[in-house]
Amino acid sequence: MGDYIIVFPKLYCKKCDKKYKGRFDANYEWCLSCQTNNLKQNFTNWTSGNEKIDNLIQEMQLEINKLDDIIFEWIPYNQFNDIKEIGEEGFDKVYSAIWNDGPLGFDKYKNEYTRNLQDIKVALKLYSGLLNEIKEDLNKYYGKIFGISQNPYTKNYIIVLENGFSRICEKCGEIKEYICLLCYKNYLKKFLFNWSGNEKIDNLVKQKQLKINFFIDIIFEFIPYNRFNDIKEINRTNCTIIYSAVWNDGPLLHNNKKWARESNKKVSLKLYNLQNIDEFLNEVLKLLISFFFGKYYNLFFFLSL
Ligand SMILES: [Zn+2]
Ligand SMILES: [Zn+2]
Incomplete structure (x- = not known):
């Protein structure tokens, strides 16, 4: 028997x-x-000066459904510096530029949107034509567009794209999304050094850690019991007890292009009184599977003994 x-x-x-x-x-x-x-x-706090463009941007903003989705914005042209022509796409010209304020991103410590990536390099695609053309491109570049701008002198509309049409990581040569996941998985290893000492548990934890696919994926890890404070019983059944607790170190988060921990995170602990470790691993696997199929999607993230 054990807990x-x-x-x-x-x-x-x-x-x-x-x-x-x-x-x-x-x-x-x-x-x-x-x-x-x-x-x-916030709709009343910005305008492009054109109702159709405003509506389009509002629609795009309301399409967000997860925390790493880009917040599509109206970006005033004076936000851009160092504008250089880099090529042409069809009849449209493409420029590189530095965006002073940078995009809105969800800060996972502050739990709000902030601009933490200032002076980032972006690509500007300039349209000689009509709104329809822009709409088509919004689909074409979906997930890579920060917003719309307008050259105040020529009146041409501009879409602001993520820099880098190249999707190959300069470091390791793998295909990357916004940042290279392979390089980040290696970097991540520096932060993970707590092990249970039980081979079965540690193997499961290692397997899960290698499976991250996105930067919002949770980092599954072994947490030593002495990392919890302020443990209070909330609920009890025959073989489980639920506690609330404060996790000193807190979860490992990918925030503003780096990994770090969100300390003093409030969590719930579910304690199982079981015969042996295999029974416990079964419970964990059941949760992982239902988690995977989205049934109990926001259920759990970490494992402790
Ligand atoms: Zn809410
Ligand atoms: Zn890489």
Whole structure:
């Protein structure tokens, strides 16, 4: 007989009390309905000066459904420096430029959108034609567009794209998304050094760590019990007890292009009183599978003993 623990995030939004919807939302306290409301409330704080463009940008903003989605914006032309022509695409010219303020990104520590990537290099595609052309390109470059701008002198509209049409990592040669995941997995290893000493548990944890696909993926890890404070019993059944607790180190998050921990994170602990470690691993695998199929999507992230 022994006690085994799985660690869960809080499942309800601090602000609106609704249950988090998306797969990783609870882990990062990112609430779709709160974020959509924030964007709507901000509609009056910006304008392109053209109603059709404003509507288009508003529509694009309200399409967000996860925390690493780009917040599509109206970007004033005076935000760009060092504009250089780099090529042509059809009848449209493409420029490189430095965007002073940089894009909005969800800060996983502050739990709000901030601009932490200043002076980033972007590509500007300039349109000689009509709004329809821009709309077509919004689909073509979906997920790579920061927003729309306009040259105030020529009145041409511009879409602002992520820099780098090259999708090959300069370091390792692998195909990358915004940042190279392979290089980041290697970098990540520096932060993970707690092991249970039980081969079965450690193998499971290692397997899960190697499977990250996106920067919002949770980092599954072994957490020594002495990393928890303020442990309070909340609920008890025959073979499980639920506690609330504060995790000193907190989860490992990818934020502003680097990995770091969000300390003093409030979590729930679920303690299982089971015969042996295999029974516990079965419970963990059951959760992992239902997690994978989205059934209990924001259930858990970490494992402790
Ligand atoms: Zn909310
Ligand atoms: Zn790489």
